Amino acid sequence: MSSRLTFGTVKRAGAILLAVAIVVAAGIVVGQAPAIFGVEEDPQASITFEDQQGNGTAVTIREVTLSDGGYVVVTDGGDDPLAVSERLEAGTHENVTVEREDDATRELVGSLTATVHQDTSDEDGYAYAETNGDEDQPYLEDGFPVSATATVTSTDENALGDSFLVDSIDAPASATTNETIEVSARIRNPTEYRAEQPVEVRIDGVVYERQVLDLEGGEARNVTLETETRGAPPGDRTIGVYTEDGGAVTGIDLEFHTEPSVAVADASNESVTVSAAIPERGFVAVERNGTIVGTSDELAPGEHENVTVELAGDAEIGQDEELTATLYAGTPANASAASPITFEGAPVRTTFTLAEVTGDESDSDAGSSGGGADSGG
Incomplete structure (x- = not known):
């Protein structure tokens, strides 16, 4: 084979490798596009709508938070809105008054649902209905619209x-x-x-x-x-x-009737069992070096025994590695957005190792690890 042929082959091979490298790099860049180019996360919202009395013409939303701004839409469970708020800027708003639509035939009384909608239309005003749902869609959490239901009782005896x-x-x-x-x-x-x-x-x-x-x-x-x-x-x-x-x-x-706490009762490479006193809806997370390696199911406020935290199958936790069980407010399905529950200014958590809990250690006492706010941290 001539040197010219060998050199040409090398050039072609180099070009192929360069093309592969460019494609791989492009894939990495695309995969990291949100971080590299500052693309925002999915829009988020929350709402608090409480039972109240009213005259049928307006309701009050105690608090609503919108990452990108938008509207609060009040319905009675049907498709047509009974009331739509003025456009709300991004941020948190308290005591928002939502007045009944001029053409609404139903008063704002009874069981009502308030849903948080985005503002994605180029036109002024709420455009969900007139665009057949293409614009101003609801904010979503775990795939469901962000909403709250309350009972509004009338102050009018005749009604x-x-x-x-x-x-x-x-x-x-x-x-x-x-x-x-x-x-x-x-x-x-x-x-x-x-x-x-x-x-x-x-x-x-x-x-x-x-x-x-x-x-x-x-x-x-x-x-x-x-x-x-x-x-x-x-x-x-x-x-x-x-x-x-x-x-x-x-x-x-x-x-809350007792101090928030979490205590480890049992542990293995597959799961951790804890008891928890949690003051608000949330879950227990097990963390290693600040990274969550397992979460419990969602817990209602109160005291719970035998709560199971399933650990990630690829966690490969050593017997002497320090782990932390922490109470979080939020949903385990969106653990990255949850917040640690605090008591007297410190997170409610406890640290432990598998060896301590199972008794497979020789230099320290065996037994369960338990604690309240920042115990053992």
């Missing part, structure tokens, strides 16, 4: 028909999330006829106590409902007494 009325409510200003409280209300039958109707106590829209009341026509009665707060989320909440279409609400400050 309530045959429903019993709630003339007044008396509830404690504060309580813990693990006690029985007395909620009193004066209930009145506005009709001429004897009737039976349910009366409910709800905290942030969730029913915690229910009884059936029998009233003669025109009768009013003071009733007291003993209500268990177990499972209610701590914080500044709305508590209300409701009849079929009537109701009255007030505020209650709920304090």
Whole structure:
């Protein structure tokens, strides 16, 4: 083979290798495009919509956060909006008033849903309906629209028909999330006829106590409902007494009934079992060197035993590697966006090794590792 042929072959081989390198590099650049070119993450939002009383023309959204700005749209479960907010800039907004559409035939009372929508249209104003859903679509979380549902009771007696009325409510200003409280209300039958109707106590829209009341026509009665707060989320909440279409609400400050904590009961290379006292909806994460290697299922506020955290199959955790079990607020499906739960200014977590938990060590005491805020950190 001549040297010219050999040189040409080498040139072709070099060109092929160069082309392959360019393609690979391009793939890496494309894969890293969000980080390299500053492309933003998916738009995110949250909303707090509480039970309230109103005159049917407007509702108040306690808090809404939008990463890219947009609208709050209120419906009664149907496709047509009953009310749409003014355009909201990116950020957090409190006590947002959303007024009923001029052509809406239904008042803003009953069970209503408030959904956070993006602003993607070039035109001014909310354009979801007129573009057949192509523009101004809802913000999504785990594939579902970001929304909240609340019950709005009317202050107009004439609009309530045959429903019993709630003339007044008396509830404690504060309580813990693990006690029985007395909620009193004066209930009145506005009709001429004897009737039976349910009366409910709800905290942030969730029913915690229910009884059936029998009233003669025109009768009013003071009733007291003993209500268990177990499972209610701590914080500044709305508590209300409701009849079929009537109701009255007030505020209650709920304090978590115990110190938040997480303790390791058992561990292996596949999973970790813990007990947890978690003050808000969240999960337990096991971390190694600050990286999450496993999460539990989502947990409701309260105390939980035998919570399983499945570890990643490729984690390859050594017996003496230090691990941390931490309480997080948020959803395990979006663990990267969750926030550690803190108590007295420190994260609620505990550190451990597999050897410590299983007793496979010779130089230190065997046993479970447990703790509250920043225990063992």
